[in-house]
Amino acid sequence: xxxxxxxxxxxxxxxxxxxxxxxxxxxxxxxxxxxxxxxxxxxxxxxxxxxxxxxxxxxxxxxxxxxxxxxxxxxxxxxxxxxxxxxxxxxxxxxxxxxxxxxxxxxxxxxxxxxxxxxxxxxxxxxxxxxxxxxxxxxxxxxxxxxxxxxxxxxxxxxxxxxxxxxxxxxxxxxxxxxxxxxxxxxxxxxxxxxxxxxxxxxxxxxxxxxxxxxxxxxxxxxxxxxxxxxxxxxxxxxxxxxxxxxxxxxxxxxxxxxxxxxxxxxxxxxxxxxxxxxxxxxxxxxxxxxxxxxxxxxxxxxxxxxxxxxxxxxxxxxxxxxxxxxxxxxxxxxxxxxxxxxxxxxxxxxxxxxxxxxxxxxxxxxxxxxxxxxxxxxxxxxxxxxxxxxxxxxxxxxxxxxxxxxxxxxxxxxxxxxxxxxxxxxxxxxxxx
Ligand code: NDP
Numbered sequence: 058x059x060x061x062x063x064x065x066x067x068x069x070x071x072x073x074x075x076x077x078x079x080x081x082x083x084x085x086x087x088x089x090x091x092x093x094x095x096x097x098x099x100x101x102x103x104x105x106x107x108x109x110x111x112x113x114x115x116x117x118x119x120x121x122x123x124x125x126x127x128x129x130x131x132x133x134x135x136x137x138x139x140x141x142x143x144x145x146x147x148x149x150x151x152x153x154x155x156x157x158x159x160x161x162x163x164x165x166x167x168x169x170x171x172x173x174x175x176x177x178x179x180x181x182x183x184x185x186x187x188x189x190x191x192x193x194x195x196x197x198x199x200x201x202x203x204x205x206x207x208x209x210x211x212x213x214x215x216x217x218x219x220x221x222x223x224x225x226x227x228x229x230x231x232x233x234x235x236x237x238x239x240x241x242x243x244x245x246x247x248x249x250x251x252x253x254x255x256x257x258x259x260x261x262x263x264x265x266x267x268x269x270x271x272x273x274x275x276x277x278x279x280x281x282x283x284x285x286x287x288x289x290x291x292x293x294x295x296x297x298x299x300x301x302x303x304x305x306x307x308x309x310x311x312x313x314x315x316x317x318x319x320x321x322x323x324x325x326x327x328x329x330x331x332x333x334x335x336x337x338x339x340x341x342x343x344x345x346x347x348x349x350x351x352x353x354x355x356x357x358x359x360x361x362x363x364x365x366x367x368x369x370x371x372x373x374x375x376x377x378x379x380x381x382x383x384x385x386x387x388x389x390x391x392x393x394x395x396x397x398x399x400x401x402x403x404x405x406x407x408x409x410x411x412x413x414x415x416x417x418x419x420x421x422x423x424x425x426x427x428x429x430x431x432x433x434x435x436x437x438x439x440x441x442x443x444x445x446x447x448x449x450x451x452x453x454x455x456x457x458x459x460x461x462x463x464x465x466x467x468x469x470x471x472x473x474x475x476x477x478x479x480x481x482x483x484x485x486x487x488x489x490x491x
Contacts, residue, residue: 061098061147061150063147064146064147064150064151065147066147066148066150066151066368066369066393067146067147067148067150067151067154069151069393069397070151070154070155070393071098071154072397073397073400073412073470073474074094074154074158074474074478075094077468077470077471077474077475078094078474078475078478079094081475081478082094087486088482088486091486093482093485093486096485096490097128097154097157097481097482097485098154100125100126100127100128100150100153101126101127101128101129102125102126103123103124103125103126103146103150104123104124104125104126104172104200105121105122105123105146106121106122106123106196106197107119107121107122107196108120108121108122108174108176108189108192108193108196109192110185110188110189110192111188112181112185113182113184113185120174120175120176120189121174121175122172122173122174122193122196122197123144123146123149123172123173123174124170124171124172124197124200124201124206124208125146125149125150125152125153125170125171125172126153126168126170126200126206127150127153127154127156127157127168127169127170127171128157128168128169128481129168130168130481130484130485130488131160131161131166131167131168131480131481131484132160132165132166132167132168133167133168133202133203133204133205133206133207134168134169134170134205134206134207135156135160135167135168135169135170135206135207135208135209135421135424135425136152136153136156136160136169136170136171136172136208136209136421137152137171137172137173137208137209137210137211137214138171138172138173138174138208138209138210138211138214138218138222139152139171139172139173139174139211139212139213139214140173140174140176140177140178140212140213140214140218141173141175141177141212141213142175142176142177143175144173144174144175145175148368149171149172149173150171151368151392151393152171152211152392153169153170153171154169155169155392155393155413155414156169156170156171156421157169157477157481158414158473158474158477158478158481159413159414159415159417159418159421159477160418160421160425161476161477161478161480161481162414162415162418162453162456162473162476162477163418163421163422163425163449163453164449164452165422165425165426165449166425167207167421167425167428170206170208171211172197172208173211173213173214174189174193176189176193176213177213178213178218179333183217186217186218186221187221190218190221190222190225191221191224191225193222194221194222194225194226194229195225195229197222197226198225198226198229198230201226201236202230202234202236203234203235203236203428203431203432207235207236207237207238207424207428208222208236208237208238209237209238209239209420209421209424210239210285212284212367215239215285215330216239216240216241216251219237219238219239219240219241220240220241222237223236223237223240223244233245234431235427235428235431235432238250238424238427238428239251239424239427240427245427245431246427247423247424247426247427247430247436247437247442248436248437248438248439248442249423249439249442249443249446250420250423250424250427250442251285251289252289252292252293253289253419253420253422253423253424253446254285254286254289254290254390254417254419254420255285255286255287255288255289255290255291255292255293255365255390256289256290256292256293256419256443256446257416257417257418257419257420257422257423257446257449257450258286258290258363258365258388258389258390258416258417258419259273259290259293259294259297259363259388260293260419260446260447260450260451261388261411261415261416261419261450261453261454262361262363262386262388262409262411262416263297264450264451264454265386265388265409265411265454265467265469266361266386266409268409268458268467269385269409271385271386272297273294273297273298273299273361274297274298274299275298275299275300276299276300276359276360276361277299277300277302277358277359277360277361278294278299278300278301278302278359278360278361278362278363279302279303279354279355279357279359279361279362279363279379279384280294280301280303280304280305280354280362280363280365280390281303281304281305281310281353281354281355281363281364281365281366281370281371281391281394282304282305282306282364282365282366282367282390282391283304283305283306283325283329283336284306284329284365284366286365286390286391286417286420287304287305287363287365287366287390288322288325288326288329288330290363290365290390291304291317291322291325292322294361294363295317295318295319295322299361300316301316301317301322302314302316302317302357302359303354303357304317304325304336304339304354305336305352305353305354305366306329306335306336306366307366308335308336308337308350308351309336309337309348309349309350309351309352310336310348310349310352310353310354311336311337311339311340311346311347311348311349312346312347312349312354312357313339313343313345313346313347314345314346315345315346321339321342321343324339324342324343325339336348337350353370353371353375355371355375355376355378355379356375356378356382357382358382358383359379359382359383359384360383360384360385360386361384361385361386361387361388362379362384362386362387362388363387363388363389363390364387364389364390364391364394364395365390365391365394366391366394367391367394368391368392368393368394369393369394369395369396370391370394371394371395371396371399372396372398372399373396373398373399373401373402375399376395376398376399376402376403377402380402380403380406380408384408385408385409386408386409386410387403387408387409387410387411388409388411388416389411389412389413389416389417390413390416390417391413391417392413392414392417393413394413395410400412400470404468404470407466409467409469410469410470411457411469411473412469412470412473412474414473414474414477415453415454415457415469415472415473418449418450418453419446419449419450422445422446422449422450423442423445423446426442426445426446453473453476456472456473456476457469457472457473457476458472459472459476460472460473460475460476460479461473461475
């Protein structure tokens with residue numbers, strides 16, 4: 058705690074894992090006394106670098122770039138890049154730490170990492186984004202590779218940015234390899250990768266609901282965010298017969314009591330992905346809906362909540378509101394969107410609650426499938442990838458039950474932490490103190 062005192066998000070993520078994993082270590086002779094968690098919380102490597110770039114007016118800017126290579130005991134480092142002004146060491150270390158457990162849960166051979174920059178893509182032209190991405194990769198290229206570290210997208214890094222990053226990597230290294238995931242289909246990408254995190258979050262919710270004899274069909278669903286994860290979570294809810302009533306961005310949320318149907322979702326996708334507009338513009342197109350500036354959607358009545366925007370976006374008060382309004386299931390699409398207070402409120406009331414490291418693992422799992430396709434130089438069909446994704450989410454759900462069952466109740470937080478821990482810890486023990 059002393060060493061990382063200035064890193065609150067990282068401490069929060071470690072605390073949550075330690076609370077469930079330390080008792081497990083104490084009960085199991087092979088892990089006890091090996092300081093295994095202490096070794097896991099220290100990144101194998103944390104790289105920080107200067108990213109200079111020139112805007113359209115010719116002015117020079119400098120941002121800070123990072124790559125946290127957290128743990129490679131079970132495979133090359135794998136995890137997204139985030140471009141957002143709030144990016145700092147604490148945020149990236151929390152994300153990289155979570156990623157180690159998440160990647161382990163997928164059962165694919167991937168270690169954990171995370172990176173990004175405090176660069177703000179909002180309001181920048183395509184040319185400015187390109188120049189920034191090229192400068193970022195000019196340094197990052199020396200630290201990554203298809204067998205070393207394979208970054209992907211995250212907040213502020215979508216297919217456009219992955220394209221610019223890949224272009225510069227290919228130029229510098231003079232090789233075409235699967236060094237990034239989330240690539241375009243014609244240059245090494247995988248079908249279903251854009252959809253995978255959102256779809257997986259809903260598949261996980263469906264798996265949890267099944268244990269209670271329930272399903273998404275007919276349920277009212279509240280979603281936050283309106284980026285990659287939120288859009289495809291909404292799409293899958295609609296496909297399964299649920300009703301989506303909210304979406305949000307950092308300026309506020311929209312509530313559409315009639316439901317956001319396929320046509321309305323198509324409008325949102327164009328608005329966010331092509332026009333790069335604000336969610337408030339939804340109510341101009343659909344005046345029956347309401348926009349609440351600066352708010353989050355957790356006060357809206359629902360059966361299922363899918364927080365898909367960012368960390369700590371749902372607090373203890375929000376959790377109480379959701380419970381009062383009859384919510385029975387929360388599946389995290391974002392990383393650590395629920396504060397510790399909120400998580401404890403859900404666990405105390407024994408509702409179905411899935412932590413992101415389990416429920417949003419579909420994205421990185423499908424990135425793992427993209428890496429396999431790149432290595433084999435094949436492309437699987439949409440149905441093939443979707444079936445594998447469904448199977449992986451089902452297996453993660455089963456692992457959570459195996460390690461998280463407490464009588465009639467499944468503590469998915471405990472289940473995910475221990476299941477993720479065991480595989481990495483076993484590999485670290487086998488490889489000695491390195
Ligand atoms: P996007 O950049 O596509 O979308 C992010 C969304 O969250 C936007 O609607 C954005 O609004 C909103 N948001 C971002 N920061 C804040 C904030 N501080 N307050 C309120 N809203 C905010 O990112 P993704 O959809 O890819 O990522 C969303 C979450 O899912 C993140 O936690 C990410 O780590 C996690 N995740 C993503 C995966 C992926 O495959 N993409 C995989 C696993 C997890 P605005 O436009 O106003 O900024």
